[in-house]
Amino acid sequence: MGKSAPQVFKDITTEQWTKLAAKAKAAGIDLNGNTGTASKFGVEVAWNYVPGTQELTFQCLTTPFFVKPQDVYAKIQALVKETVASDRNS
Numbered sequence: 024m025g026k027s028a029p030q031v032f033k034d035i036t037t038e039q040w041t042k043l044a045a046k047a048k049a050a051g052i053d054l055n056g057n058t059g060t061a062s063k064f065g066v067e068v069a070w071n072y073v074p075g076t077q078e079l080t081f082q083c084l085t086t087p088f089f090v091k092p093q094d095v096y097a098k099i100q101a102l103v104k105e106t107v108a109s110d111r112n113s
Contacts, residue, residue, distance in 0.1 A: 027092040029082040032103050040072050040079060043106050060084065066095055079103070 035043075044054040052061045057072040065087035071080045081099050083092040 027083045027096070029080045030096050030099060032079040032081075033077065035072070035077050035079040035103070035107070037074050037077075039106055040074075042109075043079075043103060046102060046106065064090075066090055068095065068099070 040057075047054045047061075052063050052068075054061060054070055057074070058070065060067060060069045062068070062085075065085070067084040067086075069082045069084055072078075081096075083095045086092055086095060
């Protein structure tokens with residue numbers, strides 16, 4: 024499948040971004056640096072984190088035929104919300 028629209032998250036602190044990247048790495052997806060691409064099992068995503076504006080953008084670039092980009096976005100959104108919520112509850 025082709026590219027999907029980017030998903031933008033605002034008010035993501037540097038600490039939250041670090042936690043997100045660590046969780047993704049534990050799942051086998053290395054979000055190395057503030058900008059890049061990563062792929063696993065045929066799913067390729069791109070990200071861009073801007074510390075100055077605290078804005079994080081994810082975009083699903085490709086998926087295999089059996090994975091919908093919406094499913095990838097749902098997983099990303101859940102991970103971001105979980106990380107932000109746990110950070111605020113600390």
